[in-house]
Amino acid sequence: MIKKNEARKLIHTAQGRKWLNQFKPLDQEIASALANNLTLVSHNEFERNLVSKMAQVVPSIPGPVAFFSIREMVARKAVLKGGEIKEAVYVSTPFYEQVELANDGESVVPLASTADVGSEGRVASIIRQFCKKKKNYYLNHPSLDKLRETKCRSIVFVDDFIGSGNRALDFVDSFWMEKTIVSWKSYKLIDFHVIAYSGVEEGIRVLESHKSNPSVHVYRDAPTFNSLPWSMERKQELIELCEKYGRVSNKKKKHMWLGYKKTMCSLVFEHGCPNNVPAILIEDSDKWTGLFPDRTISDTTLSVFPSEIPLEAKVESFDDIGYQQLGEATRLIGCGKEGKIMLLILALISKGKKKKTTLCYATGLSNDDCDKYLARCIEWGFVSPQKRITPAGLAELKAAKKVSKVKARRLHKGSDYYYPQQLRRSHGD
Template identity: 30%
Template sequence: MTRLSETTEGISWVDQFRPEDQCLACSLLDSLALIEHDELVDAIQDSIIDVARNINGVIGIFSEREIRRGKGGVPNALYQQPRRKKNRRAFGQGPQPVKPKLPYDMSVGSEGIIAWLVTDICKQQPGKFVSHPSPAQIRKKKVRHFMLVTDMIGSGRRAYEYLDSAWKVASVKSWKSLGLIDFTIVSYTGTEAGVSFLKSHKTKPEVRIARSCPTIFTEFDKDTAEKIRSLCIHYDPIDHDGAESLGYRGSGALLVFSHGCPNNVPRLLFKNDKRKNWKPMFPNRGTAASRNAFNSVKEESELRRKLARMNEVRLSRGDWTSLYSDEAKSMLFVLAAIRTGPRQSEAVSRKTGLNITLINILLENANQWGWIDANRRLTSIGKGQLNYARRVSKSPVNSKKNSERALFS
């Protein structure tokens, strides 16, 4: 089982730490969730389509990007509108899907991927979705939903400011107050703090994420998390700030995309110091040098680590993973996650790293089979499935066949 810390890039990065800190540095590196392009795109697309099923009317879909600011650093309005106090009917073009914040900054990061995804969905269902509609299109096509799409909600600041820019438009406020338009944010992942922050916005958006974002504070026990936090501050190549050393606004995220490293992860992972004595794992937030690691890191090691965090010691050490199909392993993983609670889908995703849509399907099946009750508590049958996996061994001749039968009988 290959870990990120065992790759060539990982070994080189860990070697920069003092010998007594290298074990902790390995733990930090191996806790990163590595998300490939196809997984990102498929999960966001599935979430968008799932949300759309419950929405009547046309959906205006927008890809999140940095909003330009006016005087005092306040985000500009999303649409043009007259400056007079009354009859401020919005007009003009819709926002551009991809636009650098500064005229000399031509990097667009993940915005390009999200913009492409938005365009593709609008081509697939032109009667349901309108890409970045103008005020005139909103009125003509009777757009009844404002959907903002992004890859990650870290602090939530950028998506919050995008909603602010829309809320500065008098027409948008009017549509909302009349019940003509609602807001939804769809993201691949998001931190608890970031999601909570967005839900507090005046537009009262629904926030849909495909999986919860692992952070230093969710992936480690309290003592280890504090040690990791201190490590990130001590080795921060910038200024050892107590919050920003952990990533933008102290997010402490532990998730990296194949297209780039977000600025919400600890800075020692992607920042150089001025003298370039520190070589980050993802220089300039790029992942090109480490891209092979996305394919080499094995899922089983991550599964066992997470099971150990759930106090499922026997499952984390046993041979049962070789006896079950991927579907069966996911089911047992979810049953282990809800054994002690909390049992909400988002909480289960934080524990397991599984997609929330998949979790909901598995839990629905578990309820139908009588393994959990209406409150998502394990029944005696559900507990029996976990107990069997704890006892099972790969030594019997037909153990895999027997294990599958036990799980789905």
């Protein structure tokens, strides 16, 4: 059975009802769609899959490996021309000038004294546990002397989310201000890597453009409302809603109405909501109460965060692209969960919705798993290497439509594997 998105429960919570009632009756339908199409990431989902991504990437990195939790860094004003400040220019402060040495004398304190325990604290805890697996090989926030002593060959920066890329860029840049590390880099003695649970495509590109040339690895591309499998008219309706009520919630922050850098992000962590989401979701003032006020998750909304993002073909995604018949999952014969996901991928690509972000949102697949499904589609001849639907792929969708009209027969227990219609015929089924 294809399940409904867990985010659809949001508007039925106390916080959700309070938020929704601020909209005029005619605007509540699109406001509900905004909330219903959020991707909710629980503590369990975040920590388990960030660790799995680290475990996947690190073995291929030459070591010893140093791990650092990305955090906000301090900028300093550059004084130009004989001590006179000609213009407001800010540059990064070297990392080791900003941190405190830990009690062990070999590492630095991972969190700033003013930091809360949100994402930075969670990531620092994950790093600490991960480094215990190989204490002499994995270094937990090492000091510069420790890097030198161990002849560290790779620095890995870890974060929960790459939005605009600015925060991660500043953090990486603070290491680039360290003359010793730059010297090692110039002699190709050390490499930079960034591992995050999720990231926005534009932010990842910004980070990759840094002169240190870091390799960026994310578990899941961050979904945005721009990448949803909606029509352009539907997306425009949502943008107009965000702008209309952005004026109500905080008319002075026009630059945040569509999220920071106009990202229109639709991903929310249980430990906190990114500022890249539309402002009407996070604003907290006398005039407006966000669904996640001041980017926090209230007790009433915590309960709707699923333990993990389900791997499933979302029925609403079939509907959004005009394949309502395929969305009637109970009528599909012999597909199982994997088959429904495969059919949804083919349906999306047939409608030109081929960005990985869109495919991952609609199916719950991670980046790596999405690549595997796409490789299978290409191998079976349903999709071209350029991610275009082929005649064989269209024929498969057409055959599935016909099957959906036939009364479902009972399947043998455990038959959850997808056999394409064409392959079934070739095997005499």
